[in-house]
Amino acid sequence: MASRSTNPRGASRVRRRVLLGTAVLVVLVALAGLAAYLTRDSRQTSKTSEPHQSSIAASSAASPAESPSPSKRAHALPVPPNTHDPIAFGKAAAAALWSYDTRAYSQAELLTALHRWLTAEIKYADPASVDAVVPSPVLWKEMAANGQFATAKVTEGHFPDSFTRALQADPGTVTQAYVYAVTVSGKQSIAWKGSPAGGAENRVTTLAVQCRPSHPCALAGVMPSVAP
Numbered sequence: 001m002a003s004r005s006t007n008p009r010g011a012s013r014v015r016r017r018v019l020l021g022t023a024v025l026v027v028l029v030a031l032a033g034l035a036a037y038l039t040r041d042s043r044q045t046s047k048t049s050e051p052h053q054s055s056i057a058a059s060s061a062a063s064p065a066e067s068p069s070p071s072k073r074a075h076a077l078p079v080p081p082n083t084h085d086p087i088a089f090g091k092a093a094a095a096a097l098w099s100y101d102t103r104a105y106s107q108a109e110l111l112t113a114l115h116r117w118l119t120a121e122i123k124y125a126d127p128a129s130v131d132a133v134v135p136s137p138v139l140w141k142e143m144a145a146n147g148q149f150a151t152a153k154v155t156e157g158h159f160p161d162s163f164t165r166a167l168q169a170d171p172g173t174v175t176q177a178y179v180y181a182v183t184v185s186g187k188q189s190i191a192w193k194g195s196p197a198g199g200a201e202n203r204v205t206t207l208a209v210q211c212r213p214s215h216p217c218a219l220a221g222v223m224p225s226v227a228p
Helices: 007-025 034-039 043-057 084-095 107-115 127-131 137-145 162-170 171-177
Strands: 150-159 181-191 199-210 216-224
Touching: 007 043, 007 162, 043 162, 084 150, 084 199, 084 216, 107 137, 162 171
Parallel strands: none
Antiparallel strands: 150 181, 181 199, 199 216
């Protein structure tokens, strides 16, 4: 295992993660999981890969009519919306993070596209948390061999209760970094070649979204724990 103390890139990631966590902590004083966000480790990567693997074995109500030819269902790379609404942005970001198409682009191309969703303010951006929810190159290669793809349907998005209470207690606390917590729920449907019925899973995640008044919203990071 590489030593963090001798890895400048690793130190930079830790520094950005601490800054992002601090910004969110100003507002989310009671939000569970923030401590884990500052100390998260490689277990998150393996944990987030499990849904992609377990979904293959899951049964689903999908029908052949829901599995059109690859040319019709191929997905374009995700593009961030131009909005100043953190909930609307959070819902769009969650859909982008839950969707992929191994037939249409590479894992590296998807990561590059998702990084464009991140805030340009480096001290608040946590690309590692985004990378952790994308299948690894090895897993992507296996998925691509099966023509696996996923679509997402977002059903709801909201500010966590603790976030709302903190804002009500002190509305000015968010004005330093303008980072909001947004919890999004929905469903991810996965299918692959040779399978008329794919798999489906309910998904829920909490995102850190930056929405400064002078700029459209951008993603700051993906929280390791869901805040209700």
